[in-house]
Amino acid sequence: MDNLTPKQIVAELDRYIVGQKEAKKSxxxxxxxxxxxxxxxxxxxxxxxxxxxxxxxxxxxxKTEIARRLAKLVEAPLVKVExxxxxxxxxxxxxxxxxxxxxxxxAIRMVxxxxxxxxxxxxxxxxxxxxxxILLPTRKRKQPNPLELLFQQDENDDDTNETPDDTSNQSxxxxxxxxxxxxxxxxxEDVQIEIEVEDSKYSxxxxxxxxxxxxxxxxxxxxxxxxxxxxxxxRKTTIREARRILEQEEAQKLVDMDEVxxxxxxxxxxxxxxxxxxxxxxxxxxxxxxxxxxREGVQRDxxxxxxxxxxxxxxxxxxxxxxxxxxxxxxxxSKVSDLIPELQGRFPIRVELESLTQDDFEQILTQPENALLxxxxxxxxVENINLEFSDEAIKEIARISYILNQSSENIGARRLHTVxxxxxxxxxxxxxxxxxxxxxxxxxYVHKALKDLVKEENLHRFIL
Numbered sequence: 001m002d003n004l005t006p007k008q009i010v011a012e013l014d015r016y017i018v019g020q021k022e023a024k025k026s027x028x029x030x031x032x033x034x035x036x037x038x039x040x041x042x043x044x045x046x047x048x049x050x051x052x053x054x055x056x057x058x059x060x061x062x063k064t065e066i067a068r069r070l071a072k073l074v075e076a077p078l079v080k081v082e083x084x085x086x087x088x089x090x091x092x093x094x095x096x097x098x099x100x101x102x103x104x105x106x107a108i109r110m111v112x113x114x115x116x117x118x119x120x121x122x123x124x125x126x127x128x129x130x131x132x133x134i135l136l137p138t139r140k141r142k143q144p145n146p147l148e149l150l151f152q153q154d155e156n157d158d159d160t161n162e163t164p165d166d167t168s169n170q171s172x173x174x175x176x177x178x179x180x181x182x183x184x185x186x187x188x189e190d191v192q193i194e195i196e197v198e199d200s201k202y203s204x205x206x207x208x209x210x211x212x213x214x215x216x217x218x219x220x221x222x223x224x225x226x227x228x229x230x231x232x233x234x235r236k237t238t239i240r241e242a243r244r245i246l247e248q249e250e251a252q253k254l255v256d257m258d259e260v261x262x263x264x265x266x267x268x269x270x271x272x273x274x275x276x277x278x279x280x281x282x283x284x285x286x287x288x289x290x291x292x293x294x295r296e297g298v299q300r301d302x303x304x305x306x307x308x309x310x311x312x313x314x315x316x317x318x319x320x321x322x323x324x325x326x327x328x329x330x331x332x333x334s335k336v337s338d339l340i341p342e343l344q345g346r347f348p349i350r351v352e353l354e355s356l357t358q359d360d361f362e363q364i365l366t367q368p369e370n371a372l373l374x375x376x377x378x379x380x381x382v383e384n385i386n387l388e389f390s391d392e393a394i395k396e397i398a399r400i401s402y403i404l405n406q407s408s409e410n411i412g413a414r415r416l417h418t419v420x421x422x423x424x425x426x427x428x429x430x431x432x433x434x435x436x437x438x439x440x441x442x443x444x445y446v447h448k449a450l451k452d453l454v455k456e457e458n459l460h461r462f463i464l
Contacts, residue, residue, distance in 0.1 A: 004073070006032045012073050016370060017062045018363045023351045026053055027066060030324060030349070031074055034271065050324040052306060052346055054279070056331045057353025060412020063328040067275040077107035077264075078273040083327075084281045088297025096301040100311040100318055103272045108264035108315070112255060119254045120247075126254075127246035128183060131239060134193050136176055189240040196232050197245055261315050272323045276302070280329030283338040299340045306346040356405070356412055361398035364413050372416055376424055383431040385439060392443040397423065400450055423449045 004012070009028035010021075017024070030051055037048045055063045064080065071078035079102045086096045116123070182188050237245070282295045305311070308321035327347055336344060356364075365373050373389055380387040389397075401415045411418075423446060427439065 003035055004032070009070075009073065013066065013069055016069050016368045017065050018367065019356070019360050020062050020066070020353050023055055023057075023062070023066055023353050026349055026351045027070060027326070031070065034324065038270070046321075049308070050322060051349050052325040052327070053349045053351060054336060054347040055326065055328040055351050055353055056336060057328075058332065058355055058410050058412055059330050060410075060414040061353045061356055062413070063353060064275070064277060067273070067326055067328075071273065074271075075110070076271040076273055077103055077110050077267050078275060079103045079106050080275040080277060083276050083279045083298065083302075083329075086282075086298050086301070088301060096298065096305060097311045099274055099276070100268075100305060100320055100323075101313045103274055103323070104265065104268045104313050104315055104318055107268035107272060108260060111264045111267060112257075112260045115255050115260060116251045119251060122254055123247045123251040124243075126250040127243055128180065130195075130246050130250075131183065131193065131242060132176055132179055134195065134242075135179055136172065183239070189238065191239050192236055193239060193242055194234055194236050195242050195246065197235050198232055198249070265315060265318060268323070269319050270322055274323055274325050276325060276327040278329055279327040279339075280331045280334050283334040296340065299343050303340070303343050303346065306343070355410060356402075358398050358402040361401050361413075361416060362394055364416060365394055365398060372420055376420060380427070380431065380439075384435045385427075385431060385437060387427075388438070388440045390440060390442045393441045393446050396443045396446040400446070400454060404454070419450065419453070422453050425449070 006025070006028035009031060010024045013024045013028075030053060033048075034050065037045055040048065055066070057063060067078065067080060070076075079099060081099045081102065085094050086098075087094065179188075282298045305320050306325050308319070310317045310319050312318075325347070336350060365371060373394070377387045397416070397419055401419045404419070405411065405415050423441070426449070427434065
């Protein structure tokens, strides 16, 4: 997926996100440039830094969804962080470097998952053997004393080729293979067995006076967790569940974690993407006090990370020079120019996302692969109800959603969720009584179901 052209990236994004061509085009070019950079000579490659993007637009128009779909598309480690969660150094809360630590964790998880998939068959076989050992324990031979060996030596000098133990071992091997076949056929899935598993309960080290930084506390707990011996416990479960647990344990043994960490760090440094949401909320107003006092400080702390620095993590130092940063914010109160100038300069590409139109709402309802109407149809299919929407009903839902966004708060595509939940309320509530029926929602039904919602929104316009 790394060698997708910008047009192919946009086409993939179009499957889930309606409109916003400029934003899609910008991120597609940024991703393609990362692929191009990977093919350039190493001495020049270091000088080519990613062109960070800042997306501006009202809530619910697709800013976060673009980043989320991109991560799945290019199989790159990505973390989404809220700028409002960070505090300036010296304040209690999360420091900005934690976003890089989160990215490394995401990269290592991604690499580990890939390697686990590659050794899946070996892990399945090892887990199967452990289950067979539980079902058919191997008999340990009793250790004879020296006198017994002396007196029985003459008796065992026969020319017989097979001893009773050999016969017994062959018999057990045959029984084991029969059990293996039954396991693979799935006829023993509900049989209860007792397995020994690692006890995951760990209370941590509790509260440490003087440590107010959440990330530092987590890292200290990780260190103590690795030092303390791992406890095991016996657990009764079905073979189906035991297979899942034992496969995970065997995969852990087969995966080389040193190699995973090395590849994870490289993936984070070279292909990592950090999406900083709500960046407009850390724009400090002049003469502001109270909770706003550290906002500009957060910007100053973010600056070196975006610019390129080295962050210490529990896996070692991580360079941020080639991490792609995508920032997003509504900027309905503040402007991008209100950010500190140095931070503005680190986001050279700026894209303004457009507010959704009535036509956009219609497309969101029907076109994407995860379209809202498809979701509601499938939910009702579970109740054995065949639900359909007429074209007029779809137009009316889009029209009402657009009007509500214009007359009150513009919450973008999220308005459709509000409208659809109200529309489906009565049908969802009485689903068991409607089982087996075909229901078609038309424009009249939409009017009746949503009249209270429209009236309520109209009244809010006159309330001070």
